[in-house]
Amino acid sequence: xxxxxxxxxxxxxxxxxxxxxxxxxxxxxxxxxxxxxxxxxxxxxxxxxxxxxxxxxxxxxxxxxxxxxxxxxxxxxxxxxxxxxxxxxxxxxxxxxxxxxxxxxxxxxxxxxxxxxxxxxxxxxxxxxxxxxxxxxxxxxxxxxxxxxxxxxxxxxxxxxxxxxxxxxxxxxxxxxxxxxxxxxxxxxxxxxxxxxxxxxxxxxxxxxxxxxxxxxxxxxxxxxxxxxxxxxxxxxxxxxxxx
Amino acid sequence: xxxxxxxxxxxxxxxxxxxxxxxxxxxxxxxxxxxxxxxxxxxxxxxxxxxxxxxxxxxxxxxxxxxxxxxxxxxxxxxxxxxxxxxxxxxxxxxxxxxxxxxxxxxxxxxxxxxxxxxxxxxxxxxxxxxxxxxxxxxxxxxxxxxxxxxxxxxxxxxxxxxxxxxxxxxxxxxxxxxxxxxxxxxxxxxxxxxxxxxxxxxxxxxxxxxxxxxxxxxxxxxxxxxxxxxxxxxxxxxxxxxxxxxxxxxxxxxxxxxxxxxxxxxxxxxxxxxxxxxxxxxxxxxxxxxxxxxxxxxxxxxxxxxxxxxxxxxxxxxxxxxxxxxxxxxxxxxxxxxxxxxxxxx
Numbered sequence: 001x002x003x004x005x006x007x008x009x010x011x012x013x014x015x016x017x018x019x020x021x022x023x024x025x026x027x028x029x030x031x032x033x034x035x036x037x038x039x040x041x042x043x044x045x046x047x048x049x050x051x052x053x054x055x056x057x058x059x060x061x062x063x064x065x066x067x068x069x070x071x072x073x074x075x076x077x078x079x080x081x082x083x084x085x086x087x088x089x090x091x092x093x094x095x096x097x098x099x100x101x102x103x104x105x106x107x108x109x110x111x112x113x114x115x116x117x118x119x120x121x122x123x124x125x126x127x128x129x130x131x132x133x134x135x136x137x138x139x140x141x142x143x144x145x146x147x148x149x150x151x152x153x154x155x156x157x158x159x160x161x162x163x164x165x166x167x168x169x170x171x172x173x174x175x176x177x178x179x180x181x182x183x184x185x186x187x188x189x190x191x192x193x194x195x196x197x198x199x200x201x202x203x204x205x206x207x208x209x210x211x212x213x214x215x216x217x218x219x220x221x222x223x224x225x226x227x228x229x230x231x232x233x234x235x236x237x238x239x240x241x242x243x244x
Numbered sequence: 245x246x247x248x249x250x251x252x253x254x255x256x257x258x259x260x261x262x263x264x265x266x267x268x269x270x271x272x273x274x275x276x277x278x279x280x281x282x283x284x285x286x287x288x289x290x291x292x293x294x295x296x297x298x299x300x301x302x303x304x305x306x307x308x309x310x311x312x313x314x315x316x317x318x319x320x321x322x323x324x325x326x327x328x329x330x331x332x333x334x335x336x337x338x339x340x341x342x343x344x345x346x347x348x349x350x351x352x353x354x355x356x357x358x359x360x361x362x363x364x365x366x367x368x369x370x371x372x373x374x375x376x377x378x379x380x381x382x383x384x385x386x387x388x389x390x391x392x393x394x395x396x397x398x399x400x401x402x403x404x405x406x407x408x409x410x411x412x413x414x415x416x417x418x419x420x421x422x423x424x425x426x427x428x429x430x431x432x433x434x435x436x437x438x439x440x441x442x443x444x445x446x447x448x449x450x451x452x453x454x455x456x457x458x459x460x461x462x463x464x465x466x467x468x469x470x471x472x473x474x475x476x477x478x479x480x481x482x483x484x485x486x487x488x489x490x491x492x493x494x495x496x497x498x499x500x501x502x503x504x505x506x507x508x509x510x511x512x513x514x515x516x517x518x519x520x521x522x523x524x525x526x527x528x529x530x531x532x533x534x535x536x537x538x539x540x541x542x543x544x545x546x547x548x549x550x551x552x553x554x555x556x557x558x559x560x561x562x563x564x565x566x567x568x569x570x571x572x573x574x575x576x577x578x579x580x581x582x583x584x585x586x587x588x589x590x591x
Contacts, residue, residue: 075484
């Protein structure tokens with residue numbers, strides 16, 4: 001029987017005083033991959049930031065493994081097993097790839113039961129092998145794709161149960177997109193649940209088990225990824241949102 | 245052509261009348277130049293200790309702490325009391341100043357003196373913690389004007405507390421303490437007289453603290469977590485960093501550095517009521533010159549300002565106070581962001 005990891009119920013969230021999401025409901029089960037697509041400004045990032053405690057929550061509930069996250073301070077959330085790759089990477093510049101990977105372990109490694117820092121970091125390099133040779137490179141010298149990989153890798157360092165990826169494929173060359181998709185699938189194959197936001201519906205259905213479409217802060221449709229993405233109203237909605 | 249020649253002659257005449265050229269000639273005498281430069285470097289190191297705390301707090305907390313100079317003064321006053329207790333001539337002192345140079349006794353005495361400075365700086369740590377948690381934390385989200393007003397109030401409160409506790413008379417260590425340090429040969433061994441060993445002591449200890457500070461921020465986990473928080477507070481939070489704990493730690497570190505700077509300066513001179521204000525003003529010049537929030541900038545800015553000000557004491561003492569500000573104005577006009585970048589990305 002599947003276990004619900006993340007359960008978002010009736011979420012109303014705001015950015016700088018303006019409500020952005022309305023009664024949002026969705027769930028992520030352990031080990032599953034869930035897509036969360038919508039046009040730019042639809043409320044994807046605000047929803048993800050709400051899960052991480054970084055948005056103003058006006059109402060609703062966000063439960064992760066039975067813990068109500070809205071009661072916690074933002075810094076208390078990752079230790080419950082959620083890794084987060086923000087939309088704009090937000091790497092720690094002036095530091096190396098290795099330092100970026102180790103940063104979450106330095107802050108929460110003990111609480112996550114990681115007693116071998118080097119082994120935990122090697123697990124990340126094991127997925128992103130191409131970063132392994134550049135581990136001492138300063139992150140500001142990386143390509144856009146590599147920077148995305150570092151941002152995802154950093155979110156993986158604490159061995160999360162759920163990995164939240166906010167537009168991981170956005171703005172990347174097609175060949176890099178394909179590589180990143182493989183990496184994300186590999187992460188999911190390792191039993192880590194993945195929640196992926198994208199404004200381009202094209203890449204997501206083949207990667208996920210369930211798809212949510214969000215529009216103007218509300219869930220527009222949800223269900224089987226292939227079925228939902230083929231619906232006419234979804235396709236019309238997503239037109240002009242960056243589809244190639 | 246003729247006009248510019250006349251202007252040059254006029255400028256030269258002004259310089260001659262004001263004695264600047266004569267002062268420059270004096271400065272360029274090798275002995276004077278070396279002594280003044282070394283003294284300037286010593287002053288630069290002290291300025292760095294104060295400015296480092298100021299710039300770290302500004303870079304990470306985004307707070308310009310006007311009370312920072314008073315923490316430096318408080319460090320000097322506390323050191324006067326702690327030093328008097330540890331190395332004074334009284335019977336309760338751990339170690340009395342040796343009457344003449346003896347390698348073992350003299351260096352042991354210097355060690356106790358440094359211990360006194362460290363204890364004094366550590367006493368300031370809880371004061372910094374209280375300042376941050378009780379007074380500054382509630383107004384992080386408010387306009388910076390509130391922070392300036394509040395830290396200015398703290399400046400006045402600390403200055404008044406100093407006067408209340410120690411009175412308005414300058415406080416200093418026993419003369420025999422200074423003599424005991426100066427009896428240790430340092431620059432004399434290099435054939436250079438005129439630089440007392442107290443200057444050497446301040447330079448060496450400040451250098452060690454400075455190197456330790458860079459090591460802390462570039463090599464230790466806590467230091468790099470602080471840098472990460474400075475670069476992106478929200479992302480650091482999303483990785484489990486507690487901003488409250490980090491901010492308190494940073495403020496405590498700033499108080500420690502300022503207090504240590506004051507304590508080390510006390511070895512050379514007396515703690516006096518105005519020392520906090522002048523230190524704050526010069527530290528502000530240092531961090532503007534170096535780059536607001538840059539630790540590397542603070543090093544370079546402090547050395548530039550320290551050396552320049554000491555040179556000006558020979559070239560033209562009446563311009564001693566104006567010279568650092570002239571440098572600041574030039575930097576602001578030519579490179580408004582300062583000589584180095586902002587805090588966090590590079591130590």
